[in-house]
Amino acid sequence: MSASDDHRADSGRRDASAAADRGDRSTNKDSPPPSGSGGLEDWVTALREMAPYLDLGWRLAGAAAGPPLLGYFLVDLWFGTLPWGVLTGCVLGLAAAGLQLKKLQDEFGRSE
DSSP states (O other): OOHHHHHHHHHHHHHHHHHHHHGGGGTOOSSOOOOSSOOHHHHHHHHHHHGGGTTHHHHHHHHHHHHHHHIIIIIIHHHOOHHHHHHHHHHHHHHHHHHHHHHHHHHHHHHO
């Protein structure tokens, strides 16, 4: 056996050993194994996985707080009907927040 044959045999054993060390991670095609380096690739992957969840607070806050604020500034101050614009806005805001929650539930329930 020549030196190049020994080198190829050692290389084959190392490849088989590395494949055995990976275990189940090599069979899971959905998520790549973490590199452990903490590099840019890891950050990009983490941000892509978090992206759908980053604006949930703003969506719900806007749906719930927007209509009462509009009711106060556009209706109550303009027409002088102080409690009614805010109260109507609160009812509409609660309904909008409920619809937003239902929409989010459908959106994230479909992705699983």
